[in-house]
Every structure is written in C-alpha cells, then in structure tokens.
Amino acid sequence: MLRLGERMTDNIFDGFLSRKTLFKNKEILRHDYQPQSLPHRKTEIETLSFNLVEALKGHIPSNMTLYGVTGAGKTAVTSFVCDELEKKGQELKRPVQSIMVNCRQIDTQYRVLSHIGNSLLESHEIDEIPFTGWPTDRVFGELIKRMDSRKGVFVIVLDEIDHLVRKAGDDLLYNLTSLNASLNHARACVIGISNDLKFTDFLDPRVRSRLGQLDVIFNPYDAEQLQDILRQRSNLSLNEDVLGDGVIALCAALAAQEHGDARCALDLLRVSAEKAEQSGSPMVEQHHVRSAQHQIESDQMTPIISKLPSQQKLVLSSILINEKNGLRNIQTGEVYAIYTQACRYVGQNALTQRRVSGLISSLDMLGLITARTISRGRYGRTKEINSCIPQNIDPVMIMVESEPHIEDVFSSNYKHQSRL
DNA sequence: AATCCACAGGAAGCCCGGGAAC
DNA sequence: GTTCCCGGGCTTCCTGTGGATT
Structure with a gap:
C-alpha cells in the first residue's frame, strides 16, 4: 500500500497522460459540434438563407418545415444558418434572434412558451416565467410583451416538432404561427424540424398552411457523402496517419445502413478512436470500429432500461x-x-x-x-x-x-x- | 356476405403533486 | 389557507378494425 509521501511523483493518471494520443481535438468529432462548413448540404443552406435573408431586409421570412431522417443535418444546417443570420443582423444593426427549442425535452405548450419567454430575458432581469403555475395565456401574453420590448425579428426553431404535435396537439403551433398578429414592434417566424414527413396530417388545415409555407426535404446521406463528412472532421480532430485501411469506409457503411445517419457515423469514428487509444494502439483499425459499435449500442440502451x-x-x-x-x-x-x-x-x-x-x-x-x-x-x-x-x-x-x-x-x- | 375475435387506440375524466396568486 | 392552473399517470368507456371463419 502506498503511504502518504511515498513515491510522490507517481499518480494514477501519469500513465494515461504520457500515453501518445490519437486526437488533436476530440470535440470536433462530437455530433453536436458545429463545423465551419457542412458538406453536401449546399442546396439546403441556400434555400434556408434565401428565405431568412428577408429578416435582414426588415420583412418577415416565411415559416418553414424541414423534413428528413435523424442525422440528415437538419438541426446542424438550421443552427449554422441562424448563427450566420444573427451575425449579419448585428453587423447591419437589424436585430435578429433565433431560439432553438428541442421539443423532445420541452414537450408541452406551456413549457415551450415559457422556454422561449425565458430565453428572451436580459441578463439583469430576474423575473423568470415559472415552470408551472401560470395560466398558459398569461405566459403567451408575457412572451409577446418581451418580444415587443426587444424588437427585431425572432426565428423560433422547433426541433422534433412531430413529437410535440403527437403529444400535445397543434394549439401551440396555431398560437405561434399567428404571433405576428399580436406583435407591434417585433416580427416572428417559425421553423419546424421533423423526422416524420406525415406529421402535418395531424394538424388543423389553417396551421398546416401557415406552417408549411416553405417545405425543405433533407435526403439521407449516402455512404460516399458520409465518408466525406468523416474525412473532413477526422482531418481536424485526429492526428495524421492514425486511421487504418477502410476505417472511414466501414464507419460510413455502418451508418448508411442506419438510414444515413451522420450522427451515428461520427459517434462511431470517435468511439473507435477512443477504443484504439485505450488499448494503446497507434492506429484505429476495423476491429475497433466493430467493438465501438457494440459499446455505443450498450451505452445508449443501458440508461434507458435502468x-x-x-x-x-x-x-x-x-x-x-x-x-x-x-x-x-x-x-x-x-x-x-x-x-x-x-x-x-x-x-x-x-x-x-x-x-x-x-x-x-x-x-x-x-x-x-x-x-x-x-x-x-x-x-x-x-x-x-x-x-x-x-x-x-x-x-x-x-x-x-x-x-x-x-x-x-x-x-x-x-x-x-x-x-x- | 356476415360474423366475430382480440385487441388498438381515442376521449373524457379523476387524482395527485407542484406552483402562483389572492 | 384557498383557489386556480398545469402536467403526468391512470381508469373507464367506447368505437374501430382486418381478415379468418362461417
């Protein structure tokens, strides 16, 4: 047993710290990392920007619905375009603010409205809308008040909107898509992101026509495109010459089987590299990918079950x-x-x-x-x-x-x- | 063509806990 | 303390359904 003061230089982390790492920057391989460019999504970016540029001209952009399977880049493209829009808005002194709401986590009318309301708080303000207690129309009124006092254009992005509609109905969408009628000094547009092409079947026809002014379809990535994405990210995040033969192709092929999910491909590559590093291997090999696949499956499912x-x-x-x-x-x-x-x-x-x-x-x-x-x-x-x-x-x-x-x-x- | 099974799944309503307002 | 609101979990009641069987 080690006594205090004995062999002071030894520490359980020393071995790992001195081990040669395969990563330059691991964050870049995370699927929520926002890269400088998004390969194979040029058309979609253009469609979104072409519509949202109206906000910079002082007009109201059309509401949009984006469709596509998980990991097809819908969220990445939207937040990329919104970021650029906000930057340009600042430059031109035309305030634009985007508000992202993940409707899988925030999945009732009340919570979405209070989330949007609270994300409009200035840092010195403390009067948060409580997570329960108020009547919904009061939350809505407060939201209008805050938007009007901040002025400018608000882009409200409802990610996984199909989940919300299935669970809570379309009242919220009705209210949000008619925001502009209540606003005096501000303007709003709604972008819905859905995995399900048919979710609008559940909507009231009025909401459907207001929300679906512009539809954008994101096709799943094929294996070749996934390879491009992986290559781009791995160049930035991994050291040179650490990827063995066919590793990228295997990750891409496995993810392409999972309906072209880029998230899945990136996770697979990152975990494979972690596995290789852990085992002290100087290269990521195909067997690391296989074992990463098993680990990802298990990591995802274990907490769900427990x-x-x-x-x-x-x-x-x-x-x-x-x-x-x-x-x-x-x-x-x-x-x-x-x-x-x-x-x-x-x-x-x-x-x-x-x-x-x-x-x-x-x-x-x-x-x-x-x-x-x-x-x-x-x-x-x-x-x-x-x-x-x-x-x-x-x-x-x-x-x-x-x-x-x-x-x-x-x-x-x-x-x-x-x-x- | 009619019947019938074993449910699916929608709708309404109850109960409870958490919170705000008065 | 009382009343109101929201949301989640649940029950009860109900109508709908696809295809094998009669």
Missing part, C-alpha cells in the same frame, strides 16, 4: 419471460397475463390492460422492443411483440440493479400460463 419506471420494467420483464420460455411474436394478451401474475408475485397492483398496451407502445418507441399491430383474422387484432435488445446487453441485470425485486419475477416460473 431509468424505466417500475411498472414499465415489469411489462418489459413480462415480455422477456415469454421469450425466455421460447415464444416469439408475443401477443398483448399474453404479455398482460404474465404481467398480472408478476404484479401479484411482487405485491404490486396491476394496471389495466389499456394502460399496459400504452406502456408496450412506449417501450416500442424507446427501441427496446418492436410491437407491430397485426390482424390475425378470426383470432383478432393484436400487437406482435418481440424484444430487440442486443445480445451483448443483459436487461435483467440492469433492471435488478435499480429494483432488486425484479429478480424474483424472473426466478419464479410462469411457464404453465403461457402458450407452451
């Missing part, structure tokens, strides 16, 4: 128990039967089947299971449920860590109740 609410864990356990018993394509009723037994076993009240059906759908949305609605003719309509947790993850262990009683659910035997 943070599931207790009832949701029981539902997931019921699905896993069915699978452990050798069943595939499990029906809602079968899951529910096991679930009620499991609840009894751990002494919890069982929720209704309607609720459990909803919980199954949300497990599907989280990507832990696939639940496909099918019709089995005379034998009714149901969901066909399968878990899709990768082999290298042990969901039971993750759940047991936060809720030990789950282990009892698995150790008991429900076999006799299921189809077997």
Whole structure:
C-alpha cells in the first residue's frame, strides 16, 4: 500500500497522460459540434438563407418545415444558418434572434412558451416565467410583451416538432404561427424540424398552411457523402496517419445502413478512436470500429432500461419471460397475463390492460422492443411483440440493479400460463 | 356476405403533486 | 389557507378494425 509521501511523483493518471494520443481535438468529432462548413448540404443552406435573408431586409421570412431522417443535418444546417443570420443582423444593426427549442425535452405548450419567454430575458432581469403555475395565456401574453420590448425579428426553431404535435396537439403551433398578429414592434417566424414527413396530417388545415409555407426535404446521406463528412472532421480532430485501411469506409457503411445517419457515423469514428487509444494502439483499425459499435449500442440502451419506471420494467420483464420460455411474436394478451401474475408475485397492483398496451407502445418507441399491430383474422387484432435488445446487453441485470425485486419475477416460473 | 375475435387506440375524466396568486 | 392552473399517470368507456371463419 502506498503511504502518504511515498513515491510522490507517481499518480494514477501519469500513465494515461504520457500515453501518445490519437486526437488533436476530440470535440470536433462530437455530433453536436458545429463545423465551419457542412458538406453536401449546399442546396439546403441556400434555400434556408434565401428565405431568412428577408429578416435582414426588415420583412418577415416565411415559416418553414424541414423534413428528413435523424442525422440528415437538419438541426446542424438550421443552427449554422441562424448563427450566420444573427451575425449579419448585428453587423447591419437589424436585430435578429433565433431560439432553438428541442421539443423532445420541452414537450408541452406551456413549457415551450415559457422556454422561449425565458430565453428572451436580459441578463439583469430576474423575473423568470415559472415552470408551472401560470395560466398558459398569461405566459403567451408575457412572451409577446418581451418580444415587443426587444424588437427585431425572432426565428423560433422547433426541433422534433412531430413529437410535440403527437403529444400535445397543434394549439401551440396555431398560437405561434399567428404571433405576428399580436406583435407591434417585433416580427416572428417559425421553423419546424421533423423526422416524420406525415406529421402535418395531424394538424388543423389553417396551421398546416401557415406552417408549411416553405417545405425543405433533407435526403439521407449516402455512404460516399458520409465518408466525406468523416474525412473532413477526422482531418481536424485526429492526428495524421492514425486511421487504418477502410476505417472511414466501414464507419460510413455502418451508418448508411442506419438510414444515413451522420450522427451515428461520427459517434462511431470517435468511439473507435477512443477504443484504439485505450488499448494503446497507434492506429484505429476495423476491429475497433466493430467493438465501438457494440459499446455505443450498450451505452445508449443501458440508461434507458435502468431509468424505466417500475411498472414499465415489469411489462418489459413480462415480455422477456415469454421469450425466455421460447415464444416469439408475443401477443398483448399474453404479455398482460404474465404481467398480472408478476404484479401479484411482487405485491404490486396491476394496471389495466389499456394502460399496459400504452406502456408496450412506449417501450416500442424507446427501441427496446418492436410491437407491430397485426390482424390475425378470426383470432383478432393484436400487437406482435418481440424484444430487440442486443445480445451483448443483459436487461435483467440492469433492471435488478435499480429494483432488486425484479429478480424474483424472473426466478419464479410462469411457464404453465403461457402458450407452451 | 356476415360474423366475430382480440385487441388498438381515442376521449373524457379523476387524482395527485407542484406552483402562483389572492 | 384557498383557489386556480398545469402536467403526468391512470381508469373507464367506447368505437374501430382486418381478415379468418362461417
């Protein structure tokens, strides 16, 4: 054992610090890093700028909706263009302010309005809109007041707008797209960003026509384009000659399989390089990419599973128990039967089947299971449920860590109740 | 063509907790 | 302290549905 004062020069970090690093700047390989240029998005940037330049001329830009799959560069392009717009606005003394709202995190009308309102606060002001308590129309009134007092053009960007509409309806969009009627000294335009081409089907026709004044489609990147992006970023972030043969191509190919997701490609390359560095390898090789792929999968899924609410864990356990018993394509009723037994076993009240059906759908949305609605003719309509947790993850262990009683659910035997 | 299954999933409403205003 | 508002979790009630079976 080391005693205080003994071998003072040794420190557990010394070894890592002296190890040769592969990175020049790791931040550049993060998907939220904003690069100086965005390859293969010239047309989209032009379309956005052509519209938003109106703000610099004192006019109101059209509202826009941007469509495209995850990692197609919608958010990156928008924040890039908005940054440039704000800079030019300052230069020309025509104030423009963009406000980004991620509707996956901020997903109710009240929260979006208060978030926008609070991001318009001057640094000396302290009267924040509370996160709950006010009537929504008061928050809206406060927002108008703040916009008018600050003047200029406001570009409100609603990222993942489809999520918001599905959850909270279109009241908010109705209010936001009619902001200009209430504003006296300021102007506003709304940019919606959606992964789902069809989300406007849920909208009131008036909102649809106001929001969809200009639609921009972002096509997914193909493998070649992903390679360009990776090359551009790796030149800036990695040391020279550290990438082995075919590493970029492999990252791009794997990400292209994931519907051309640039985020995925960048994460893959960064984690691969970290893996290589960790193992003391001077080069990133293809096997690092493979192991990075596994680690990313596991890193994404582990916290999702461990943070599931207790009832949701029981539902997931019921699905896993069915699978452990050798069943595939499990029906809602079968899951529910096991679930009620499991609840009894751990002494919890069982929720209704309607609720459990909803919980199954949300497990599907989280990507832990696939639940496909099918019709089995005379034998009714149901969901066909399968878990899709990768082999290298042990969901039971993750759940047991936060809720030990789950282990009892698995150790008991429900076999006799299921189809077997 | 009619029937029927096993649900899906929408709508309304209840309850609770957190917070503001009076 | 009371009243009002918002949001989340949940139940209850209900209508809708695709295709095998009759």
